[in-house]
Amino acid sequence: MLTIATWNINSIRKRIAQLDRLVDLAAPDVICLQETKCADALFPKKEMEDLGYVHQAYAGQKAYNGVAILSKFPLSNIDLHRHCGRDDARHVSAVVGEGDAAVKIHSLYVPAGGQVPDRELNPKFDHKLKFVDAIADFFAAHHGLSDAAVVAGDFNIAPLPTDVWDHMRMTRTVTHTPIEIAALERMKRALYFIDALREVHPAENPVFTWWSYRAADWLAANKGRRLDHIWVTPALKDRIADVDVLMDVRHWTPASDHVPVVLTLKP
DNA sequence: ATGCCCCATTAAATGGGA
Numbered sequence: 031m032l033t034i035a036t037w038n039i040n041s042i043r044k045r046i047a048q049l050d051r052l053v054d055l056a057a058p059d060v061i062c063l064q065e066t067k068c069a070d071a072l073f074p075k076k077e078m079e080d081l082g083y084v085h086q087a088y089a090g091q092k093a094y095n096g097v098a099i100l101s102k103f104p105l106s107n108i109d110l111h112r113h114c115g116r117d118d119a120r121h122v123s124a125v126v127g128e129g130d131a132a133v134k135i136h137s138l139y140v141p142a143g144g145q146v147p148d149r150e151l152n153p154k155f156d157h158k159l160k161f162v163d164a165i166a167d168f169f170a171a172h173h174g175l176s177d178a179a180v181v182a183g184d185f186n187i188a189p190l191p192t193d194v195w196d197h198m199r200m201t202r203t204v205t206h207t208p209i210e211i212a213a214l215e216r217m218k219r220a221l222y223f224i225d226a227l228r229e230v231h232p233a234e235n236p237v238f239t240w241w242s243y244r245a246a247d248w249l250a251a252n253k254g255r256r257l258d259h260i261w262v263t264p265a266l267k268d269r270i271a272d273v274d275v276l277m278d279v280r281h282w283t284p285a286s287d288h289v290p291v292v293l294t295l296k297p
Numbered sequence: 298a299t300g301c302c303c304c305a306t307t308a309a310a311t312g313g314g315a
Contacts, residue, residue: 041304093305142315243302253299
């Protein structure tokens with residue numbers, strides 16, 4: 031078994047104790063993080079080692095963005111990837127395992143895209159769409175169709191009607207607009223990715239991984255979105271054993287607005 | 298609108314999140 035978690039942690043330094051709890055709860059072999067909000071010199075390397083994650087790949091920047099892969103097992107071929115000519119730390123990759131058992135892991139943080147879903151009026155939205163296109167091109171260029179690869183992270187797009195609390199209301203809201211969903215679909219087709227969670231949890235059932243900080247009672251309102259995803263290449267499809275959304279983590283204080291998603295792969 | 302909160306930087310605002 032190989033378990034891979036992804037979590038938009040919204041500041042790693044703020045949530046070290048919660049990573050400890052996450053390890054107690056799920057004991058993932060590999061943890062992909064986004065929004066670490068931490069320059070590399072300040073990354074809590076020792077604290078993560080003490081939790082058992084002695085193998086680390088991280089790429090951060092001061093205050094914003096930042097991605098990481100923490101692993102109990104050795105990592106090789108660690109790469110930070112730049113997209114759209116920017117130095118934002120949004121994509122790091124590494125290989126876990128050797129030979130036939132090698133799996134390439136990508137931790138990805140897609141730009142949020144601002145408020146206005148119009149690429150003419152809102153440069154952030156334009157950049158988001160260009161970033162997703164660039165990622166699609168990256169996967170087509172850097173992987174073969176038979177590769178074993180996992181892409182995990184905050185994609186900031188909720189593609190299915192059941193990935194948001196109200197499909198019709200959200201159609202004009204950034205994260206659920208048709209143009210973003212089309213861009214994500216193109217990215218998915220680049221390597222015929224499998225949306226691992228939807229292999230396990232039927233598309234008819236609502237699943238959310240993010241709830242706004244702004245709701246007075248996030249659980250009572252339950253106006254969530256499924257923004258965090260784990261995709262696998264077809265080579266790994268038959269190894270999908272389970273995918274869990276750790277919703278209880280949203281109760282842990284101080285909470286991230288995202289919760290971890292955990293994929294279990296059979297041998 | 299989900300909706301007046303959370304995080305980081307820097308020193309009481311401001312930018313960004315989504």
